Amino acid sequence: MSTIRELLTELTGTSEYAEKLSDDTPLAASGIDSGDLVRLILLIEQRTGVEITAGDMEHLSTIADYERFLTDRAGSGAQPGSA
Incomplete structure (x- = not known):
């Protein structure tokens, strides 16, 4: 399960929402x-x-958008608070 799907499961309290998208x-x-x-x-x-x-x-509206964003940020080594 992707990071965003895991967080959606935590947010909603059920995996059904994240799995159906x-x-x-x-x-x-x-x-x-x-x-x-x-x-x-x-x-x-x-x-x-x-x-x-x-x-x-x-620019973030879908699970794929969020996952790409996280991958890009992790790959660029961006740290919290850096712009």
């Missing part, structure tokens, strides 16, 4: 609300140490 399904269109999206961002930051800015969030 394709990698390219927009999260906002899948029933998750804006508060849950904010909580997802916070979980990502806490668990991975990768900072996600408001500008970054404009």
Whole structure:
């Protein structure tokens, strides 16, 4: 299970939500609300140490988007708080 799917499972308390989504399904269109999206961002930051800015969030809508973002940040060696 991908990092984002694991965090969605933690967020929703069930794996069913994360498992039924394709990698390219927009999260906002899948029933998750804006508060849950904010909580997802916070979980990502806490668990991975990768900072996600408001500008970054404009480009993140699917599980695949989030996974690519994390992979890119990990590959670039970006540290929290670095811009």
